[in-house]
Amino acid sequence: MASLKDMRNRIASTKATQKITKAMQMVAASKLRRAQAAAEIARPYAERMDRVFANIAAGMAGSDSAPKLLGGTGRNQVHLLIVATGERGLAGAFNSSIVRLARDHANRLIAEGKEVKILTVGRKGYEQLRRNYEKNIVDRVELRSVRVLGFVNAQEIGEKVTAMFERGEFDVATLFYSRFKSVISQIPTAQQLIPAAPAADSAAPQVYYEFEPDEEDILAEFLPRYIATQIFRALLENNASFYGSQMSAMDNATRNAGEMIRKQTLTYNRTRQAMITKELIEIISGAEAL
């Protein structure tokens, strides 16, 4: 049986753990606020981009000269999965749930006889996918050194993806990330990135736009930016989701540690009392024997 000293040590170590999880929870809470604010101020751009895109796409509808980024390659053979996860763990099921969604998707595609390529964004996703899909991973992006997520980060990924598409390395690209619904609810989401499709709810009004320069030139410039914006939005959502998830995970951990400390203290006190009683009995029986 563990000695009293061992038990005291164990209680002290559980308390230290609780302090750490408590601190992590508070850090996550403040980072979450910042991440949410960042997602908030980026929203107008993405929304208006959607609207403009819907207008341009409507203007191009039915045209044969639509760029491939919009119309697709006409094939559906090679799929690129862009899996965006966090850089760190200790955030509950955040990383695993994104990876699971991507893995299910990949398995389904492989079962259908399609070719799957994976681009991971974030270290955790890479580590988890490497086990089963080492040969499918074509590239990976790490954002570990990035302190504040900027549009340039999304643009770099976007350029990478567009360049791959232009080299004909895939037909369809799908983006996996976690949508931030609330602090306790983050939804792993798959979103088709290429061929780009305007959001269903931003139905284009029946207005005929003039284009300057012409549609094709505008689209050629516009689509990469549209894709980068989609990635940027996903990354921001992911960031907020990560901290939300981490916050609730750490809140749970703190509560569990509290429960554990309570139980350990109880056992400790019981053992201590039992020992005192035992010693007393020994003294008394010793005195009686005299």
Added chain:
Amino acid sequence: MATFHFDLVSPEKLVFSGDVQQVDVPGSEGDFGVLAEHAPLIAMLRPGIVTIYGDSGPTRVVVSGGFAEVNPESLTILADSAVPLDQFERATLTAMIDEAQAALAAATDDRTRDRLADRLDQLKALDASIAGGTAAAH
């Protein structure tokens, strides 16, 4: 004078949103002014200065390219970056010019080279106009 709604957004934030009388936009094919009831138009921007004529006198904002969507009720500018002229630092622009120059030197095919040369010219023109503006102000 009739007003219309104007939004100036960059990926990171909403820079301007409100009712204005007129906005001058640096289009890729040339500057154009937008008043209320303008015909629907989608235009590409070059690096330049957007001038907003609102209630509080003209406001100038430096944009580094992007898109403008015009319809009779509103104007939306999706800028790659947008910084008010009085907060704009020329060092940023100088860095962009250097970058464009380096990219131009590295370009291999004619089409990219044309595009980059255009961009470089536009950046230089913007630099010159900002320099002129500040010189005039002093």
